[in-house]
Amino acid sequence: MTIDYNLLRVTVDLGAIQDNFRLLRSLGSALIAVVKSDAYGHGLLPVARSLEACGAESFAVGTMAEAVRLRPAVRGEIFALLGPQSAHDAEIAINENITSVVSRLDQLPLLQQAANRRGNLVPVALKYDTGMARLGFNETDTDRVMETLAKCPRVIPQWLFSHLATADDPDQADYVRDQATRFQHIHDRLVAAGLQPRCSLVNSAGMLAYPELAWDRQRPGIALYGANPFHDSTLEGLGTGLRPAMHVQAPVLAVHPLPKGASISYGRAYVADQDRIVAVVAAGYADNYARGLSNKGWVVVNGQRAKILGRVCMQLTAVDVTHIPDVTPDDKVDLLGGCAAVAVTPEELAAWWGTIPYEVFCLLGMNPREYIPALPSSTQGDQCHVR
Numbered sequence: 197m198t199i200d201y202n203l204l205r206v207t208v209d210l211g212a213i214q215d216n217f218r219l220l221r222s223l224g225s226a227l228i229a230v231v232k233s234d235a236y237g238h239g240l241l242p243v244a245r246s247l248e249a250c251g252a253e254s255f256a257v258g259t260m261a262e263a264v265r266l267r268p269a270v271r272g273e274i275f276a277l278l279g280p281q282s283a284h285d286a287e288i289a290i291n292e293n294i295t296s297v298v299s300r301l302d303q304l305p306l307l308q309q310a311a312n313r314r315g316n317l318v319p320v321a322l323k324y325d326t327g328m329a330r331l332g333f334n335e336t337d338t339d340r341v342m343e344t345l346a347k348c349p350r351v352i353p354q355w356l357f358s359h360l361a362t363a364d365d366p367d368q369a370d371y372v373r374d375q376a377t378r379f380q381h382i383h384d385r386l387v388a389a390g391l392q393p394r395c396s397l398v399n400s401a402g403m404l405a406y407p408e409l410a411w412d413r414q415r416p417g418i419a420l421y422g423a424n425p426f427h428d429s430t431l432e433g434l435g436t437g438l439r440p441a442m443h444v445q446a447p448v449l450a451v452h453p454l455p456k457g458a459s460i461s462y463g464r465a466y467v468a469d470q471d472r473i474v475a476v477v478a479a480g481y482a483d484n485y486a487r488g489l490s491n492k493g494w495v496v497v498n499g500q501r502a503k504i505l506g507r508v509c510m511q512l513t514a515v516d517v518t519h520i521p522d523v524t525p526d527d528k529v530d531l532l533g534g535c536a537a538v539a540v541t542p543e544e545l546a547a548w549w550g551t552i553p554y555e556v557f558c559l560l561g562m563n564p565r566e567y568i569p570a571l572p573s574s575t576q577g578d579q580c581h582v583r
Contacts, residue, residue, distance in 0.1 A: 237561020
């Protein structure tokens with residue numbers, strides 16, 4: 197549900213998402229664009245349409261409900277990563293031509309029964325666990341998988357999927373290779389059993405760092421939205437060229453002095469060490485702007501960085517504008533993004549927040565959104581939002 201009681205606004209640059217897609221496509225053989233969870237907070241339908249306009253042919257969502265929302269908007273293949281969870285979901289897969297990612301044996305009969313009622317065939321991707329230990333069959337399950345498929349002749353296993361657990365950690369490359377080896381063994385075993393599945397293993401980090409594991413399709417997610425999965429690591433350079441697409445602003449509501457020795461906000465968590473000027477910004481934890489940013493985070497005010505002072509409140513946050521002249525109510529404050537030289541990056545905001553860019557995007561993206569349409573690449577560039 198969109199937050200509808202506040203003054204915080206999110207702007208999504210669809211041109212940046214297209215540029216990221218083109219960059220990633222230049223590195224891979226073919227992409228499944230991951231647009232699950234409302235395109236990581238960027239907006240499922242606008243993002244998917246924009247990606248299809250620049251060549252995306254396959255998309256991955258989380259649930260069947262999200263697949264239903266997406267189907268009228270795109271022509272390409274849609275993967276439901278969680279697969280059918282009920283007979284109703286199985287009917288959706290048939291009716292909307294969705295490829296179910298199946299990770300449990302009981303999902304196969306559900307799809308077979310739905311396919312029988314419609315007289316259709318239904319494509320699936322078999323999801324195997326190679327080391328993530330969340331969802332998926334184990335290699336030792338393969339005989340039972342094949343036995344169940346034999347009883348489900350309308351279910352067509354077109355794909356083999358798995359997911360990498362440590363691709364974004366340069367220190368855990370050995371684990372990535374272990375997973376890749378398991379994936380190869382599973383593939384070979386399925387081929388020996390008579391299947392010919394196409395394969396997808398790598399996520400954003402995997403396709404950037406392990407091109408040898410590309411297989412038939414790659415599944416970029418976070419990189420599509422401009423966050424570097426290798427930020428602040430020895431492989432940071434692999435994410436060069438990615439452009440963050442989300443920009444978040446809120447207005448200044450008040451500007452006033454804070455004398456030396458005075459405190460601000462709940463709990464007196466900040467006491468002024470000198471005379472300061474503070475701006476009170478209309479953003480807080482009710483807007484999914486985390487309370488954990490208290491006394492740690494930074495924003496951009498009129499092209500300069502300003503530090504958060506004291507505790508982030510439900511709908512208000514105070515920032516230090518002592519060094520920034522002429523700040524007035526209604527000035528726009530950049531909580532994420534801003535002018536290139538001082539922009540708050542997704543990685544920075546996540547670090548201050550104590551989380552990862554995925555959560556930053558998903559939470560802030562629940563606020564009201566507007567879109568910058570994609571423009572010819574020659575006219576795109578950094579947009580400096582001041583006042």
